[in-house]
Amino acid sequence: MSEPKPFPGAGPGIVAVNLGLPSFADSLAAQGGSSLHIEWQPAAGGDPTLLALLDRLHRPGGELGERQRRIEAANEEAITRLVTAQSLLQDIRPAREVVPGLTETTILHAGPPIAWERMCGPMQGAIAGALIYEGQARTPAEAFDLAASGRIHFDSCHHHRMVGPMAGVVSPSMPVFVLHNPTHGNTAYCTLNEGLGKVLRFGAYDDEVIARLRWLETFLAPALAKAIRLAGGINVKALIAQALQMGDELHNRNVAGTSLFLRTIFPSLLDSDLSKQQVREVVDFISSNNHFFLNLSMPTGKLAADTILGLPDCTLMAAMARNGVELGIRVAGLGERWFTAPAGQPQGLYFGGYSAADANRDLGDSTICETAGFGGAAMACAPAIVKFTGGQASQATAITREMYEISYARHRDYQIPAFDFSGTPVGVDIRKVVERSSPPFINTGIAHKQAGIGQVGAGLLRAPLAAFQEALRAFGELG
């Protein structure tokens, strides 16, 4: 427990904290005292069951019971794992060769598991595109029929050491980045970013989209893989740490990360047996897509988050992902179970001709960033992003400050220049989220709700609180 303060009288004046009527804080200040007013909300929204649970599992300053002692120890261990996880990009390989459990009739998607009939438009569109790309269907109509036939097995990327942005659709022929964490020995995979505009991850599936997927498979992946192997692998985590200090938060802004990646790979591209024209094509593609690096930052988050999944007694979030209908979280101490709630609608800026009426619900595995200590948590690094919500730079710092309040620790390696190089908030603690009714902020792109149209904007939202409340209840059932 915290050291008891001496009763006022030992010194001049008093310093108080104020819960309730703001006028009591004001009148103390008017007399020359100090009073910090608390913007108090009923803890856990006043829900008696959750309050009773929190009183058992979360007593900051209080005397720790046996259960809470185990929780704090597990969370400390989890933070160590999250911040010491490394991320080395080793190779690019066809998904069927490396991704566990990916059969020829399996298609992976973003978010928690969902049946074909319940999938949102962009996800169905992306799946149709993948079936055409794989040669399993010749036309969109055939593809939709096949997807609905029950002959295709759908599963979450997260169940296969993968993460995918937006629809997150992965089929066996797609090339994937192979990233390794030597500290804990785990591996993660992610597809190559297709670029902007009409792309599969936003649900587009016309000929142009399919042609680009083939180009990625037959040209870009082998070319880039040569350079990566020549370079002896690339330390992606180090690039993330640098990019955070250059104005990226690495979920919705990846311009610094993409530039750093290109700078790092460039010499190896030149040293390879690629022709000048081929190097030119690789460089043109990467440098014309500010989000190229997202498909490296995301699996880096996955590498870290997977190290805590299944850690007993740990109350920290181990995954957060959306399938466009629901957002699901996994909690380290609760293993592989997903806790879901309806996905939110981002507030944001739209491309010309589009509005909120066109927007799909929140979508994609990219919230692995927020799980691992960047993305929305690192907003203070990327003030440029708040333009998406018409906000001011101070809004970016306010968001990160709030994320500190629901996180267990500050990251050792990911730092925020504007906060005197304090670490980013890391380890979202479901107890704190529920207690202060303050779910994580998410930065995200916005997909059109109809299949085939693509990205219509970008914005900001919060994860639904209900998923965290549900997880906490489940935690309580463990004793």
Added chain:
Amino acid sequence: MFLRTLIVPDRYLDSVLLMGLAARLRGLAGVADASAVMGTEANRALLAETGLLDETATAAAPGDVIVSLQLAEPTQLPAAQAALEAMLAELTRTDAGSGGGAGDAATPPRTLEEALRQRPDASVAVISLPGGYVAREARRALELGLHPFIFSDNVPLADEVALKALGRERGLLVMGPDCGTAILNGLALGFANRVARGPVGIIGASGTGIQELSCLLHRQGIGIHQAIGVGGRDLSAAVGGSSMLQALAILEADPACLVIVLVSKPPHPEVAQAVLDRAAACAKPCVICFLGGDPGQAAQRNLPFARRLDLAAAMTRAVLAGEDPLTVADAPLPPARQAQATTLAADLGAGRRFVRGLFSGGTLGKEALLVLRESLPTYRTNLEEEGPRALVGDDRPTDHLILDLGDDRYTRGRPHPMIDFGLRCQRLQQELADPSCAVLLLDVVLGYGAHPDPAGELATAVAGRLQPGGPVLLACVVGTENDPQPRPDQVRRLTAAGFQVLDTNVEAARMAAAILVELQRRNQP
């Protein structure tokens, strides 16, 4: 009339702010009535009673605000909603108070831990949340090492007992619940006055008792070292005087405190014994003021005992002057005041015979009753819970009346009468119109927490309603020249409005009694 309900999700607002919000909504064109409450089960039950609970309100969560509107036309809803949103935006504080500046201070804290991270030097947690939320926060304050000052009432007794046990164990003082007043290191907490610093330590279970005593001492040139409120139930059998005993030890060990005054209504007998034993063993001189209580137990222990606040002030002065406090005598009404009473009684119209006391401070009402009781053959009051004089049902009896308007019956759903003068002014006007009313007796409490201009409210209420031969208006004003509403200014304006302002509460009650005696004399053949 059309009932429409708006829900403000996940937004906690204090009931005082909500009532202010409702009042402003009622002022909108087309809004016949409005209420704004948190969506707790109790509040929803209240709404059901008043026919305001529709489906929307039924579905509200405890953390939501329910705004119920009675509209002349349903089309007025969008305008009312826009007005509500504008008001809510106004209520959001953007500054972090005087505590801002350090570290991550730009974000207003939402919990005690967050606040302590910004102000690790804080030692007191001031808590004025609704009663049901208090126990959890107060317990956390204790765990975090803070002394809680709990203004809230309606905290379950079992919670108070548990909190005080934890406080004792941790060496932290729990002030309250239902603690209206404290003055710590010269600074007022809750409802309190700006008094000079000096050698006196006050420990009180009554907020207005502490206020009147500290102001009486201040006006005699005697300052307060600390005034510690312990809450209205501290000296009950269940709580056992826990905080008063702890506070005694704190002040005993404080070299700047030279005399300690204990203020309470008469405690439970066993608790009184424990408190008096501890006071008798105290290294500092103690003055006991158990309002209207029996001096016997204190006398056995050679402790000076005052049955009223004015006597407690006089005894404290005597102790500090090196005189024997036991020689303090109860002074009668000064001759000039006696003469004034005679004149005022002579001017009263025929048939005027009753005194009506309209008090905002329960302790002040009780003290007035102690004085008046000797002169009143019969009376009615809500300050006595049982017996023939207890007020049940009709609160406008054809009799003398001492009414505590701070009673639960009058504060349910509205702010305390020290803040909101609406009910008191209404009663005042009713009594002014009553041909049997001879004397109106009021307390006017100034200081932090109180209404910013009580004199203005009362002057407006009586303006144009004072007739020749009408009731005499008597008031005592509890406050100092340093209060946000300076006492001399309030006294001047009350006098100009037609009030007779007396120096103390007891003197005002004595004046009322003297006028009654004069009336009885006049009516005798």
